[in-house]
Amino acid sequence: MNSKKIAKMSQSSLSQKGQTASESPARVDMEIYFEALDNPYHPTDNPKGALPMNVAENHLCWEMLRDRIQQVTREHEIPDWVASYGDPAGIPRFREATASFLENHLFGTHVNPDSLAFSVGATSVIEMTSFLLADPSDTAVIPAPSYPVYTGDIGVIPGVIRYDLQTHEELEELKNGIPINTQKLEQAKKDIEAKGSRFKILILTSPDNPTGGIYSEKQLRETADWCIANQIHLIVNEIYGLSLIDISHPEIKEDYPNPIEFVSFGKIMSEYQNPYLHFWYSFSKDFGVSGFRIGLLHSFNEELIQAYRNAGLSHSISNYTQWVMSEVLEDKAFLEQFFSTYRERLTESYLIVRKSLKRMNIPFNPSFGSLFVWMDWSKFLSEESAEGEEKLWMEIYQQTGVLLTPTNGFGHKKKGLYRMVITSLNQSKLQVAMDKLEDFTKKK
Incomplete structure (x- = not known):
């Protein structure tokens, strides 16, 4: 039929x-x-x-990454463990290699491999995290404009409602950064509760999709404090964390009269170590390997990481992919x-x-x-x-x-x-x- x-x-x-x-x-x-x-x-x-x-x-x-991967497969035998089952949240070697990568290239501070859990791409990470943190009909707030597919990622299986927080109308309002503050979050909370739902998750993307803006360290800290006080899970998606424009370039320097320094939320999380703060990343964008399907959650919420491991078997990354990318991540000169x-x-x-x-x-x-x-x-x-x-x-x-x-x-x-x-x-x-x-x- x-x-x-x-x-x-x-x-x-x-x-x-x-x-x-x-x-x-x-x-x-x-x-x-x-x-x-x-x-x-x-x-x-x-x-x-x-x-x-x-x-x-x-x-x-x-072409650079392809050549390095081809070198790996030429020069190294595939280890036997690749053909077996492994930890659903990621094999130990891959978690260690990724922790070192995040430490050196994004966070600038130590990353415990046990705080990481992996699944097949950013979509899977978003879906899994939403499913484990929120109940159906709870609400996730996302500053608008934002990634359209968040709606399906948090909604189709987790059943979480998307709330588009209008932070601005005209482009010129973004000249000093994305205008989000606790007053707007308080109003969103009131609106959501008036509709009979719970404000359960706040999702920020930095650098942002689609505006290319970033959140300042001050904004991230103030937002984290507010979320913790209100028992709302704050997730910062840094899937474009290494896709940074050189704003000091002489041709564009004038476009940034009030430059904002990119500070990874991972650095802030390492100080707070709070169960309401979380981090998303994927290799899809910075590495340019969307088809490899590698996404990760970083969290100090041990219960969440354990739940992710218990529920994540059907979302596991292939061991072959983890082996190949471990070899790449361990090559610090190449990175x-x-x-x-x-x-x-x-x-x-x-x-x-x-x-x-x-x-x-x-x-x-x-x-x-x-x-x-x-x-x-x-x-x-x-x-x-x-x-x-x-x-x-x-x-x-x-x-x-x-x-x-x-x-x-x-x-x-x-x-x-x-x-x-x-x-x-x-x-x-x-x-x-x-x-x-x-x-x-x-x-x-």
Whole structure:
């Protein structure tokens, strides 16, 4: 029986959650994304092809990591334990190698391997943590705009409600950082409780998706204090923690009159060691290995780590992947070279986009980090509505081949803001994409 016939059945054979899942794609742009992948741009063979810039993938330094992994597999025999079961939260060697990586590259302080638990990618970590910390119909607060797929990650299986906290409306309000404070959190708590729910989790992403902003150390500490006092779990997602723009570059330095220093929440957690503070990370973005499916939770809440281990067997990372990445993480000289090169290339890509947006007079938020630029195309909307946003998004794609991330799901009230992924294309193709967008704006 095909899917069309199933859709016509008066009563679904699935559970209520299964039926909802069958009718709710994780992303509204996936069908068009796959269409774009089947029609890739080529300067001579397919100059009118697609330039997908909607999915958060990082291809800037893959060749370096690929060569190192190939070296590992050539020079080392696969250990016998790879073929056996292991600790669902991560084999000891991988936890130790990752703890050392976090210590040296993010936290700047000691990391106990026993405070880490792994599962297959960021989505799995978000789902598992939400499931273990909150009950169905509890609420997770997320400053808007934010990652659209958080909604499904916390909602489909854990049953947690997403609350989009409106911290600002115009891009210029982000010039001194993401404007979140305890007063706004207090108001959100009142709103949530008035609806009969509990404010159980606060999720911050730093560097932020999609704005590229970061939270200051002062903000993180004040927010942590408030969450602890209110027995609310604070989770900081640093999946882009090493995807930092060099804001001291002479071409962009003027964009940051009040620069904010990136301080990892892991450093703050090591001081507090409180059971209400948690940290998420994944190798998908900084390392550019989305397909490896490696995500982690760091927490001093021993009960949570044990629950993660007990419930996480179906979410375990393959032992082969853990072995290969342990070899990479233990090569400290390689990691230094890799991340130095990555930051240079990320900044170069950002410069290409910034120059073009300046020429087009498209407002954007100066990015401190992440894989994105958050832009205001509202002056090109035919109407300020969701329909107007989708129409412009499709018009850009159909006329230029450039596929931006649609506005749907970011939770921001202002219309006409779109996300651009600046790391999914090499720099020559990125320049082509920006040139095509410039041509588009000249014709509007």
